[in-house]
Amino acid sequence: MNSIANTDAIAEQKITHYSAIVIGAGQAGLSMSYCLKEQGIDHLVLEKSNHIASNWRNERWDTFCLVTPNWQCQLPGFLYQGSDPHGFMVKDEIVEYLESYYAFFKPPVIFNCPVISLTKKDNLFTVVTAKKTYTADQVIIACGSYHEPSIPEMSKAMPAHIQHVHSNAYKNPQQLPDGEVMVVGTGQSGAQIAEDLHLAGRKVHLCVGNAPRVNRRYRGRDVVDWLDDMGYYQTTLETHPDGKNAVHSTNHYVTGRDGGRDLNLRIFAEQGMKLYGHLKNATGDSLFFGDDLKANLDYADEVAKRIVDYIETHIQKNAIDAPADDNIYSDYLPEITTELLFNVANITSIVWSTGFKMRFEWIKLPVFESNGHPKQKRGVTDVDGLYFIGLNWMHTWGSGRFYQVGRDAEYLGEIISTYAEVEQKTFA
Ligand SMILES: Cc1cc2nc3c(=O)[nH]c(=O)nc-3n(C[C@H](O)[C@H](O)[C@H](O)COP(=O)(O)OP(=O)(O)OC[C@H]3O[C@@H](n4cnc5c(N)ncnc54)[C@H](O)[C@@H]3O)c2cc1C
DSSP states (O other): HHHHHHHHHHHHHHOEEEEEEEEEOOOOHHHHHHHHHTTOOEEEEEEEETTTTTTHHHHHTTTOOOOSSSGEEEETTTOOOOOOOOOOOHHHHHHHHHHHHHHHHHOOOSSSSSSEEEEEETTEEEESSOOOOOEEEEEEEEOOOOOOOOOOOOGGGEEEEEEEETTTTOOGGGSSSSSSSEEEOHHHHHHHHHHHHTTTOOOOEEEEOOOOBBSEEEEEHHHHHHHHHHHHGOTTTTTSTTGGGGGGGGOOBBOGGGGOOOOOOOHHHHHTTTSSEEEEESSSSEEEOSHHHHHHHHHHHHHHHHHHHHHHHHHHTOOOOOOOOOOOOOOOEEEEEOOHHHHTTTOOOOOOOEOEEEOOBOOOSSSSOSSOHHHHBBBBOOSHHHHHETTTTTBBBBSTTTTTTTHHHHHHHHHHHHHHHHHHHHHO
């Protein structure tokens, strides 16, 4: 049965009350549904789009691939079984992995069903969708963290001919008009998109922010493998040295492309990419940059070095026999420029890799911090029966990723099951 046929069959059912409703059918919502099924909890999954894996399918560029190794794809009951555990799935393979998961346990998903309001009264949640209103004893929000592309206001001051594309709408270099391209932001998306354009022979101007970087490999293994052995991915928000701030930290830039490699901006600059500090302001003629390029490049290198030093200590302490480091390092410092005229550089497009805002206004319950982030502890909120799953650092680094979302779903599955038993006894 394909996704939509399954949707129609479930949507036509007359039942409108469920023990649990999961909102969102990305990897987090599917993992949650699997665990609820394991716990024998009747439930429904409501999905805004008309497909599984809609964000991976529609909001990633053509050459996108995972940055995390395939072996970390550990959805509950469905660990990665492919032939390349140390490789990095490309976009179509990620979509296929999630579609196979859906086919594997056939979760009760209704597609094309955005939830427009969530309220609670007298122990009962009311879930209003564009099609129908449902009620539930418990609700799990699995809507991801990347809702609204964030593009700075200064973009409006720029010349009218400039084409603006957010990283979630960037597909390939051919999509952009002829001319030079500016990429703003060097988180994982910005650094990878800058490389994509650079490899295609486009002249790239890159505004470098304060994101850290990490080497892909060190002494014969992927850095992720070393860190996993060392227990890093078991660090919880409570035990993390940065505490709650870990939630807001920018991801380290590196790529899984072509089997995985470093993204070293100094090396890109040596090859002709033009680097600047952060983009400070723009007018109708000019762009203005901070004088932090050197500091930002140094910081990225310092973090990368700190990580390999940490691994080196582990290697020494455990007398591990590992080959010598063969990474290529560069201390190239590009010329510092703080102002650029649009027409001098012939910039015709800007790719804004400037992140996303969370949008949860439709949840009309007091479960948010003043900055709009969900207030929760390992997914459990202060409103009885309401949970989140899939948020970054909800419990550990892997909570917002393929690696550990399943573990969080198992944990919440137990809590939801216990709550259901207590409710049943109370109202029996
Ligand atoms: C550019 C990028 C690269 C990434 N790379 C990696 C990587 O290499 N490895 C890794 O492990 N992770 C990676 N991630 C992180 C993470 O794995 C993805 O963000 C993943 O999509 C999160 O899954 P999710 O199910 O939590 O959310 P999503 O995939 O965003 O799914 C949420 C679902 O909820 C639906 N929804 C939202 N609002 C509503 C509503 N009101 N009603 C009904 N449905 C709704 C959406 O349509 C969507 O299908 C990356 C993320 C980004 C943005």
